[in-house]
Amino acid sequence: xxxxxxxxxxxxxxxxxxxxxxxxxxxxxxxxxxxxxxxxxxxxxxxxxxxxxxxxxxxxxxxxxxxxxxxxxxxxxxxxxxxxxxxxxxxxxxxxxxxxxxxxxxxxxxxxxxxxxxxxxxxxxxxxxxxxxxxxxxxxxxxxxxxxxxxxxxxxxxxxxxxxxxxxxxxxxxxxxxxxxxxxxxxxxxxxxxxxxxxxxxxxxxxxxxxxxxxxxxxxxxxxxxxxxxxxxxxxxxxxxxxxxxxxxxxxxxxxxxxxxxxxxxxxxxxxxxxxxxxxxxxxxxxxxxxxxxxxxxxxxxxxxxxxxxxxxxxxxxxxxxxxxxxxxxxxxxxxxxxxxxxxxxxxxxxxxxxxxxxxxxxxxxxxxxxxxxxxxxxxxxxxxxxxxxxxxx
Amino acid sequence: xxxxxxxxxxxxxxxxxxxxxxxxxxxxxxxxxxxxxxxxxxxxxxxxxxxxxxxxxxxxxxxxxxxxxxxxxxxxxxxxxxxxxxxxxxxxxxxxxxxxxxxxxxxxxxxxxxxxxxxxxxxxxxxxxxxxxxxxxxxxxxxxxxxxxxxxxxxxxxxxxxxxxxxxxxxxxxxxxxxxxxxxxxxxxxxxxxxxxxxxxxxxxxxxxxxxxxxxxxxxxxxxxxxxxxxxxxxxxxxxxxxxxxxxxxxxxxxxxxxxxxxxxxxxxxxxxxxxxxxxxxxxxxxxxxxxxxxxxxxxxxxxxxxxxxxxxxxxxxxxxxxxxxxxxxxxxxxxxxxxxxxxxxxxxxxxxxxxxxxxxxxxxxxxxxxxx
Numbered sequence: 001x002x003x004x005x006x007x008x009x010x011x012x013x014x015x016x017x018x019x020x021x022x023x024x025x026x027x028x029x030x031x032x033x034x035x036x037x038x039x040x041x042x043x044x045x046x047x048x049x050x051x052x053x054x055x056x057x058x059x060x061x062x063x064x065x066x067x068x069x070x071x072x073x074x075x076x077x078x079x080x081x082x083x084x085x086x087x088x089x090x091x092x093x094x095x096x097x098x099x100x101x102x103x104x105x106x107x108x109x110x111x112x113x114x115x116x117x118x119x120x121x122x123x124x125x126x127x128x129x130x131x132x133x134x135x136x137x138x139x140x141x142x143x144x145x146x147x148x149x150x151x152x153x154x155x156x157x158x159x160x161x162x163x164x165x166x167x168x169x170x171x172x173x174x175x176x177x178x179x180x181x182x183x184x185x186x187x188x189x190x191x192x193x194x195x196x197x198x199x200x201x202x203x204x205x206x207x208x209x210x211x212x213x214x215x216x217x218x219x220x221x222x223x224x225x226x227x228x229x230x231x232x233x234x235x236x237x238x239x240x241x242x243x244x245x246x247x248x249x250x251x252x253x254x255x256x257x258x259x260x261x262x263x264x265x266x267x268x269x270x271x272x273x274x275x276x277x278x279x280x281x282x283x284x285x286x287x288x289x290x291x292x293x294x295x296x297x298x299x300x301x302x303x304x305x306x307x308x309x310x311x312x313x314x315x316x317x318x319x320x321x322x323x324x325x326x327x328x329x330x331x332x333x334x335x336x337x338x339x340x341x342x343x344x345x346x347x348x349x350x351x352x353x354x355x356x357x358x359x360x361x362x363x364x365x366x367x368x369x370x371x372x373x374x375x376x377x378x379x380x381x382x383x384x385x386x387x388x389x390x391x392x393x394x
Numbered sequence: 395x396x397x398x399x400x401x402x403x404x405x406x407x408x409x410x411x412x413x414x415x416x417x418x419x420x421x422x423x424x425x426x427x428x429x430x431x432x433x434x435x436x437x438x439x440x441x442x443x444x445x446x447x448x449x450x451x452x453x454x455x456x457x458x459x460x461x462x463x464x465x466x467x468x469x470x471x472x473x474x475x476x477x478x479x480x481x482x483x484x485x486x487x488x489x490x491x492x493x494x495x496x497x498x499x500x501x502x503x504x505x506x507x508x509x510x511x512x513x514x515x516x517x518x519x520x521x522x523x524x525x526x527x528x529x530x531x532x533x534x535x536x537x538x539x540x541x542x543x544x545x546x547x548x549x550x551x552x553x554x555x556x557x558x559x560x561x562x563x564x565x566x567x568x569x570x571x572x573x574x575x576x577x578x579x580x581x582x583x584x585x586x587x588x589x590x591x592x593x594x595x596x597x598x599x600x601x602x603x604x605x606x607x608x609x610x611x612x613x614x615x616x617x618x619x620x621x622x623x624x625x626x627x628x629x630x631x632x633x634x635x636x637x638x639x640x641x642x643x644x645x646x647x648x649x650x651x652x653x654x655x656x657x658x659x660x661x662x663x664x665x666x667x668x669x670x671x672x673x674x675x676x677x678x679x680x681x682x683x684x685x686x687x688x689x690x691x692x693x694x695x696x697x698x699x700x701x702x703x704x705x706x707x708x709x710x711x712x713x714x715x716x717x718x719x720x721x722x723x724x725x726x727x728x729x730x731x732x733x734x735x736x737x738x739x740x741x742x743x744x745x746x747x748x749x750x751x752x753x754x755x756x757x758x759x760x761x762x763x764x765x766x767x
Contacts, residue, residue, distance in 0.1 A: 036676035037692070075466065076671075261678075269675040270693070280671040284661045285427030285692075285704070287654065288685035295683055300676035300692055301428070304654070313676070 003083050005118040007140055007197075009053050010108055011044055013128040014061030014101050019249045022371040022389045023349055028060060030128025031067040032253070033332045033350065035260055035269070036298045036313050038278045039070060040247060043133070044126045045077045045086070046276045051136040053124065055084035057114055059107045061100060064090055076279045089114060103218030109207045115200065123203055125196040125220065131256050132193075132244040133267060133274055139238045140197055149202040149233040150225070152176065153195035155240045165191035166221055168237045176235040179225055190237055193244060196220065202233065243267040250387075254347055254367045257313050257330045261296055281316045281333070291322065307337065315350075324354075329361065335370075338378075345384065346370065355380070398531050399475075399511035399592065400439035402432065403495055404519045405452030410640035413762040414740060418457040420638055421449075421519035424723050424741070426651055426660070427691040427704050430461050431638055433669045434522050434660070436477075439515065440468045441665050442527030446475035448505055450498045452491070455481055467668045480505060494608030499599045506596050514595055518586035521551075522647065523635040524665050533629045534589040540624040541594075541615070543568060544587040546631050551583040556639065558584040558611045560628055568626045571616045573609070584611070585631060634659035645738065645758045648704050648721050652687055674707050682713055698728070706741075715745075719755065737761060 017029025024032065030041035041058075048056050056079060060067055067088070074086035089111050091100050101107035108115075108125065115123060122143065124136055134153070143151040154168050162183070168190045169178040180186070206224050210216050216223045229235055243266045245256040259266050269276060283302030288294055293308045302317035307324035315333040320326055324337040327344045334351040337343055341354045346361035346368040354360055354370065355378040361368035366385030370376060380394040404422075408415035414423060421432040432449070439447050447470060451458060464470075465477025480502045482492065492498040495518075499506070506514075513534070515527055525544075534542040545560055552559075559580040561570040572579060590598075598614050607613035618624040634656060636647040651657045661667060674693025679685065684699040693708040698715035705711070706723045712730040719736045722728070726739040729747045736753035740763040745751065749767050753759035761767060 260675075263680075275673045276675070277673050280673075282666050282668055284429075284657065284667075285689040286677070287652075287657075287689050288687070288700075289654075290687045292685070294679045294685055295681050297679045298676040299679065299690070 003118075005055050005084060005120045007053055007055075007122040007124055007136075008115055008118050008120040009044075009048050009056045009124040009126055009136070010111070010115070011041070011056055011058045011126045011128055012104055012107060013041060013058050013067060014107060015127075015129070016062045017129070017248060020253065021250055022369060022387045023250070023253070023347065024063070025389060026063060026372055027066045028063045028128075029248075030058075031070055032247070033315055034131060034247065034253070035257060036300045036315055037280075038276060040131065041067070041070070041128045042077075042276055042278045043131055044128060045071075045079070046274075047132075047134050047136060048124075048126075049077045049079065049277065050274050051134075051138075051140075053136055054079065054081060055118055055120075056086045057089045057111060058086060058128075059089050059101065059111065061091060061107075064088070070279060072279070077277045084118070087114065103223075104220045105207060105210055105216075105224050106218035108203075109211050109218070112204065112207065120200050123198050123200050125194075125198070127194045129194070129248055130244060130246055131267065132240075133242060133271075133276070134195070134240060136195075136197075139195070142238050143197045143199075143236065146175075146236050147234060148197075148236040149199050150228055151197045151236045151238050152225070153193040153240050154190035154237045155193055155244050156189050157191045159186065159189050162186035162189045162191065167191060170237045174237045174239070176229065176237050179221075179229055181221060190239070192221070193240060195240075196225075197238075202228070250347065250367050250369055254330060254345075258311070258328070260298060260313065261311060283316055286314075289322075292320075307339075321356075327363075341376075346382075349374075352376070358382075397511050398442070398444050398513045398515060399446040399448070399509050400436075400442075400444040400527075401448045401450065401499075401506075401514060401516045402435050402439075402519050403450045403498055403516065404432070404455070404458060405450065405492055405495070405498055406518060406520045406639070408520075408639075411638075411644065412641055413760045414641065414644065414738070415454070417763060418454050419452065419519070422454075422458040422461055423638060423644065424706060425522065425638070425644075425648070427689050427706050428672075429667060429669045430458075431522055432458065432462070432519055433667055434524055435517050435519055436462075436468050436470075437667045438523065438525050438527050438665065439517075440470065440668070442515075442525075442531065444515065444527070445470070445472065446478070446509055446511055448478040448480050448502065448509075450502060451479065451481040452498070461670055463670065467670055469668075475510075478505060495610040496599055496602050496608050496613065499595070499610075500603040503596065503600070506592060509592060511592060513589060514592045515587065515589050516595070520639050521585055521587075521635055521637050522660070523585065523631065523633060524660050524662060524667065525631055525633060526665065530587075530629050530631075531589055537566065537627055538625070539627045540590070541618070541626045542589045543615070543626065543628045544585045544589075544631050545582045545628050546585055546635055547581055548583070548635060549581070551585075551635065551637055552578055552581070553637070553639070554578070557637075558586070560584050562628045566627045566629075568619055568628050571611065571619050573611045573616060582628070582630075585635065587631075588615075641738070641758060641760060642756065645721065645736075649702065649719065652689060652702060652704070672707050677705075680713070683711075698730075719758075740765070743767075 013030040017024040073080040079086040247253040286303035289306045306322040307320040323340045338356040344361040348370045349372040353375040359381040362384040369387040371389040470477035559572045559578040677694035680697035691707040697713040698711040701718040703720045708725040715728040731748040
């Protein structure tokens, strides 16, 4: 018998993230690299550890290989413990049925047995789509203090953009009275962050009922939350005002990386009390050679810079050869920018090579993307906004 | 390699490292931006397949214990074997301070007896190398030796009045050993690494200590060679190695690894070096930053100029500060307008605004831990 846990976290990491184009062709979105040495999933996992939540189920479905091996035993996040820890939960065959996760609520439904092992009072639902630092424990205390059945984290968005989000209309006490998905005429600017805390007993009831409803799309936003509201359950909105960035598109992923170069940084990554943990590749410090120029840039271990880099982010083991020019770009682990190549406003995915004299991206326009393991031939040029994978002809 | 264990002895004389070893053993000396000396030895052993590794501690071992922890970073936290930290302790036969390696091994006799592996690799901790120790062990087994010593022909490893040198004949057997000669006769520097059968080591140590002896080199190895009572041969390590036994040798090692070619001899793709992870974010270079021929770990904030230097994790270089030929350990700071050259800043040292510190390159200035100038 496992010891009881107050709160268990369930991280929905099964989505493809198709809006990230070729960046999620071979990896699940939460495994996409971010910020020089992290992957998106490091943020919710580190938030859990820093919030004292030590039992996390990660629900995977799409391209789980890289994500599974990245999570491993959970040691980088101190989640390799005997009572709890991090668990990768893919869909599996059961006696009566065996099927893929049909929706966010169905994914949790299929893992009720996992949650029940810990007999928790509360369940925290997270997604692997955002860059933010948040104290889930403070949110849990808020949930308990208000005797809520569900608490949904919300953040203020500009009024003119509110019609793009799931909006929570609340009373003066922050109790949710109405939920509107992408309202034409928003009554509030409190957008759902996709971070929910449920009292487990209640969630269990609604998940079971939802599963029995053949017409349901088994989704938290479309089914569970509206159903609970209809039944006048106590639903609270928890206001979050810190840095929060959706990295669901190429442009927003690029922007979120560039945010780390702002002074002051909008998200404090140096906070020793709230570190973002990541698996370490174990490389020597980075090297800046004579003749190289580096400005307004983040560089991590294992990089070697012989060329010129400005306003960019270099991941572990990146090599910038002599005379190469990198400007406002994100270069992911193990990629090489060869002699005289120019890379501007681009994302170069893992282990790609930009050969000598090639030109990737432009000073203006959309972000160019070079896919994982792709070699851009010498002298080739890739225009702004172009995504380059195996099928691209130079 | 399941049948091989490793033992690291960390009690070397460290007087010539001045302030740098006041609070730590040589094995715990911060090197190469994010490592400690012992990381290279333990990683070599782990990469060579050893799963039972004992580290004999002597003085100031808190820093070393803190660094090694449970051995998790080296995958040495399993149920069987793993990392064994062996601090000195007071017993009837041990008063804490070991007069020599033999005494250190004797007082850890129980650990040696309890270990299951047949073969043992023993290493000191003041030489940095990244070796295929499995090749050393295979050589030992293939040649049916009783003891195989590892040596180097690297001329920079020779030291007057320090070190042990060996004569090796054509078939690889050791024919003579010189311990701390004023002027070494032989070009083969013994790297203080050898392979032996665990039970033979226990027996040799016991006999020697019972006869009041302390020195492994003089009292055991030299005697065995002179008596011809054991087959002692030698394995040449052809990679690069560095002896860290003085401020000067520490400084020149650090400057040498700025050379990409020499650095490749230390950091090899086939032999990764593991260390304790600090989870710093990548280093940030500001608009005015200038970096020339330097190695930087994560978590640094560089706004000034850094030239031929090594910055450890979390170092801050302010705008208009200039750092040349320096080693700045973890969380050091150089404030605006300061100029420092040929300096070694220990952890958390701070050089305040407009300070100027220029040491001679042959005798770099050492600024102690937490010192503010």
